[in-house]
Amino acid sequence: MTGRIFQIQRFCTHDGPGLRTTVFMKGCGLKCQWCHNPEGISWEYQLMRNQKKCIACMRCQGTQWERCPSGALQQVGMDIEAATLAELVMRDAPFYGTDGGVTFSGGESMLQADFLAETMALLSSCGIASVVDTAGFVPFSAYEKLLPYCNHFLFDVKLADKEKHRRFTGQDNELILSNLFRLSQSGCRLWIRIPVIGQINDDEAELCAIGRILSKLPHPPEKVELLPYHDMGREKCIQLGTDYPLASDSPYVDNDRLHTLQQILEQACTGHE
Amino acid sequence: MLNAIEHSRALVLALLETLPVKAPAAGNVIAGFEKETDIDFDPAWPHPFFLMTGDNRHYPMGTTYLRMGFSGVAARAEINANRPGKTSVQRANLLAAADEYRAMAAFALRHADVVSEELKPDYIQLAKGNPLTFRQAVQAFYLMWRVRAVGCTGSIGRLDQHLFPFYQADLAAGRITEDDALKILCELWEKFNQVNSGDTLVTIMLGGRNELGEDDTNDLSCLMLRASLQVRKAEPHISVRFHPGMRPDFQALASQVHLMGHGQAALYYDENIIPVLVEQGIPIEYACRYCTNGCTEVVLDGAGKIEFDNIDAVKVMELTLFRGVPPALPGENIGYYWTRNTPPEERKSGLETGYDSGDWQQSYDELQSAFDRQFAYQVNRKLRLLMERRKNMQTYGLAHGLLNASFDSLLESGGDVVRGDLPCDVWMLFAGSLPTAADSLTALRQRVFEEKEYTSTEILDALKSNFEGYEIMRQQLLQAAKFGNDDDAGDAEPARLMGLFCDLLDAFSKESGVLIWPALIGYLFVQEALFTGATPDGRKWKDPIGEHFSPTPGRANQGPTALMLSAAKAPLKRAFGVAPVHISLPRNAAREDASSLQILKNLSVAAEKLGLNMLDISIYDAEIMRKAQQDPEHHADLIVRVWGYSARFVDLSDEMQEHVIARILA
Known part of the structure; x- marks a missing residue:
């Protein structure tokens, strides 16, 4: 079957264990204000224009990206067969070693769970391990389709408070936390990733609340990481011609603060607040 | 005499x-x-x-x-x-x-x-x-x-092997501890740095397997890597011989040295070098002694000297297109200088102008044939010059007695190293910049002969004007397939040119009876960028040219794995002199932690399986380099790999600094 992706990135060293190829899938049910991959939110094909590369030749007449000589205007999104994607991922097989492999990210890769399952089955038969990076806003049945092929999830937890979650991501977190609980119950490997955005979730109360949620999971997550805000999404929104919706004047979090928050989180996770 | x-x-x-x-x-x-x-x-x-x-x-x-x-x-x-x-x-x-x-x-x-x-x-x-x-x-x-x-200063070779018996005897007699030896080595490393730094030829090769297939790596090999980790300076330039039976602790230390980011330790692959040397008729006991000669190329420790020349393929490309008479470059000083302290001197490519390799404008086959003729002409000319040098050396060569009698066989015979009296001298020809030349051919194939977007005359006009007024064309040429992205469209031509180079040397070796070692090494790439005008890959005059068998800086954007797979499509083992593949990783891709060590190990192991005979891994932070350009005084300790050696970044010329920054992979 066919899936819709927007990028294949080789030699990824931060998307799971070891050396990985990350496949970015199109489409997401959340609209996180700080999203660093805004081109992954919409299911539709989109155009991105990099003004720095544009030489103003007007060959594209605004939209004909195939005619752009400099690559400044590009289409985001491509449909790809599972077998073709598996083949592309397999190219880096000599480098994966025992711990590396493929990571499906996005967007919300779980929205294309059937496609993922088919691709993972092909890769699994070649000994390539899959990891899924998910924000959790999909029916649990999607995860059930993957569990035979994938037992390692990078699971984003953004905010503990339901209303706050709705305000900053467009949806509440009920389904997300339920999925997290059930995934944990399934015994799969869980790496929790928490993007830390100044003025939004960088306060102690928020991190304690997240920690409390994590402490109640059936199995403690293998790893809990704080990911400091970066503004890659801002430039991408400019290239997409959309507004950057972040409602924070000071979203950056410095290393010292991050370290403090990490300690608070760890204490909360172990129930020692 | x-x-x-x-x-x-x-x-x-x-x-x-x-x-x-x-x-x-x-x-x-x-x-x-x-x-x-x-x-x-x-x-x-x-x-x-x-x-x-x-x-x-x-x-x-x-x-x-x-x-x-x-x-x-x-x-x-x-x-x-x-x-x-x-x-x-x-x-x-x-x-x-x-x-x-x-x-x-x-x-x-x-x-x-x-x-x-x-x-x-x-x-x-x-x-x-x-x-x-x-x-x-x-x-x-x-x-x-x-x-x-x-x-x-001079090349050092397999110092871990030469000094190990002394260390071993001291340990057995209780005269020394590991820490004592490390302290002495650190002092020696500091002295190397006090003598000079940069293109010093102070190269040490560690580890390796012997003719019985046993691991020659010893405790001193490990201590020498630890000395590099402790001293953290440019000298000495450490290389490591990688093979499946190597000690795991030695391999792990080599990865730690990589993580320093200085472009050391350069990796040489025994299994992709020794059998090829033996196939070439070199006795296995000598083949197993291979080491770096002072830069990147290989020489046999204690068994011979080396003489080499080089040929820059991008200039050959230019000579092909302009039928032996390249256009004059804009009238400014195109001399080179390697470091801020080196005055401009050599300003020529060493290639002969005036040879017309024929018409190339009708088809891609015709273009390939014209390039191949020009390349063969220039290669054979260089080989003849090399053989003249050999003859002169045999007649007039003279080394001093200290050097001669340091070799066992010469101490017995009274022979002279420079005259060629050691058993396995190395005569080598480097082909630098093959990938950039190949990218130019590929761009012409796609844009002129396949898509017919431009005529060859239009391309020549654009090159002569350094693409002034031809920016759209230049962008289209830049978008053509490029070597280093694991794209067969861009990788086929470099592999073909490499094969051609090795064929030419093979033929000459058979005819002359002198084994010429092929090496895909280019050490004049910065100068070459100055004395070669714009090229059909979209490169403007002065823009960087690729060194060794590595992509043109900035043109490989699929990461190091794609680059290594691209390189592996060429018959790299044939270039037994060697064929260095250089990967510069951004610092954020390889932090100083255990996971990064594993990733570096994976890259090192994969390179061997892919058939690479030499891999160089550097890890840089472009932001720090930019700061160093602005404030050299406070960045004097920033070490980078140049070609076969590491050097202080702030000592490099502006062009070399830009080159090093540009080759950091996306």
């Missing part, structure tokens, strides 16, 4: 009498001068570097003095000089060596007068006999290495 030998002997003796004797600083143990400025040269002398006619630096010296001591070598040389059957030249060589080694012993003894009471017995021992301890062996090595090429 006899007069020349006598003249050389007199110079060495005079030099050894005059050389300064310098005690080590308090707490240190290695005596001997460091910088050339320490020496009060007699202005009437020729510069000591010219004590010989021929290259005295690009290969490791021998090790007789470590086993026999300076006096022992002198005595042996004298005995051998008087053996029957020696020619007058052999006899003169040996007698000169005897005198020079006696002077070397006296030089060592002079140190006994200036060093501490604790060290005095060491230098007395070096004067009268062979080194007995690890410390004495290091002291003897440093004195010899420093005197070998006064005024500059």
Whole structure:
């Protein structure tokens, strides 16, 4: 079957264990204000224009990206067969070693769970391990389709408070936390990733609340990481011609603060607040 | 020749009498001068570097003095000089060596007068006999290495192998601890840095397997890597021989050295080098001794010297397109300088202009044929020049006795290293910048002959004007397939050109009877960017050109794995001289943690399986480099890989700094 992706990135060293190829899938049910991959939110094909590369030749007449000589205007999104994607991922097989492999990210890769399952089955038969990076806003049945092929999830937890979650991501977190609980119950490997955005979730109360949620999971997550805000999404929104919706004047979090928050989180996770 | 030998002997003796004797600083143990400025040269002398006619630096010296001591070598040389059957030249060589080694012993003894009471017995021992301890062996090595090429420095070779017996004996006798040895090595490493830094030829090859397939890596190999981790400076340039049976702790240390980000340790793959050397007729015991010669290329430690020349393929591309007469470049100084301290001098490619390789504008086949003819013409010309040099060396070559008698076979025979009396000399031709030349061919194939977007005349006009007024065309050429992205469209032509280069050298070797080692090495890439105009890959005049078998900087954007797979599509083992693939990782892709060590190991192991014979991994932070450009004073410790060596970033020319930044992979 066919899936819709927007990028294949080789030699990824931060998307799971070891050396990985990350496949970015199109489409997401959340609209996180700080999203660093805004081109992954919409299911539709989109155009991105990099003004720095544009030489103003007007060959594209605004939209004909195939005619752009400099690559400044590009289409985001491509449909790809599972077998073709598996083949592309397999190219880096000599480098994966025992711990590396493929990571499906996005967007919300779980929205294309059937496609993922088919691709993972092909890769699994070649000994390539899959990891899924998910924000959790999909029916649990999607995860059930993957569990035979994938037992390692990078699971984003953004905010503990339901209303706050709705305000900053467009949806509440009920389904997300339920999925997290059930995934944990399934015994799969869980790496929790928490993007830390100044003025939004960088306060102690928020991190304690997240920690409390994590402490109640059936199995403690293998790893809990704080990911400091970066503004890659801002430039991408400019290239997409959309507004950057972040409602924070000071979203950056410095290393010292991050370290403090990490300690608070760890204490909360172990129930020692 | 006899007069020349006598003249050389007199110079060495005079030099050894005059050389300064310098005690080590308090707490240190290695005596001997460091910088050339320490020496009060007699202005009437020729510069000591010219004590010989021929290259005295690009290969490791021998090790007789470590086993026999300076006096022992002198005595042996004298005995051998008087053996029957020696020619007058052999006899003169040996007698000169005897005198020079006696002077070397006296030089060592002079140190006994200036060093501490604790060290005095060491230098007395070096004067009268062979080194007995690890410390004495290091002291003897440093004195010899420093005197070998006064005024500059030389290649070192497999120092872990040469010094290990001393370390082992000391350990067995309880005379030394691991920490003691590490301290001595760190001091030696510091001394290398005090002597000079940058393109110094101070290369050390560690580890490797022997002819029985056993791992030669020893505890000293590991300690030397630990010394590099501790000292964290540009010198010495460490390379490591990688093979499946290597010690895991040694491999892990090599990855830790990679994580420093200095472009060391360069990895050489035994399984992709030794069998190929043996296939070429090199005895396995010599093949297993391979090491770096002072830069990236390979030489056989103790078994031969090296002579090389190079050919820059991008310039050949330009000569092809303009039928032997390239357009004049904009009228400014196109001289090069490697470092801020090196004045401009060589301004030519060394290629002959005027050879018309024929029409190329009708089809891609015709273009390929024209390029191949021009390339063959220039390669064969370079090979003829190399053979002329060989003949001259055999007739007029002269090394000083200290160097000659450091080799066992020459100490016996009275032969001369420069004249070619060692068993396995290396004659090598480098082909630099093949990938950039190939990218140019690929861009012409796609844009002119397949898509017919432009005519060849339009392309030539654009090149002549350095793409001024042709920006759309340039962008389209830049978007054509490029080497280094694991894209067959961009990888086919570099592989073909590499095969062509090796075929040409093979044919010449068979015809001449002299084995010419192919190497995909380009060390003049910065200069080449200045003396080659715009090229059809979309590169403007002065824009960087790829070095070695690595992509044009900035053109590989699929990461290091794609780059290595691209390179592996070429028959890399055929370039046994070697075919370096250079990957510069951004610092955020390889942090200093355990996970990064595993990733570096995966890259190293994969390279071997893919058939690479040399891999160089650098890890840089472009932001810090930009800061260093603005504020060199506070970034003097930033070390980067240049080509076969590492250097302080702030010492590099502007062009080289930009080149190093541009090759960081996306």
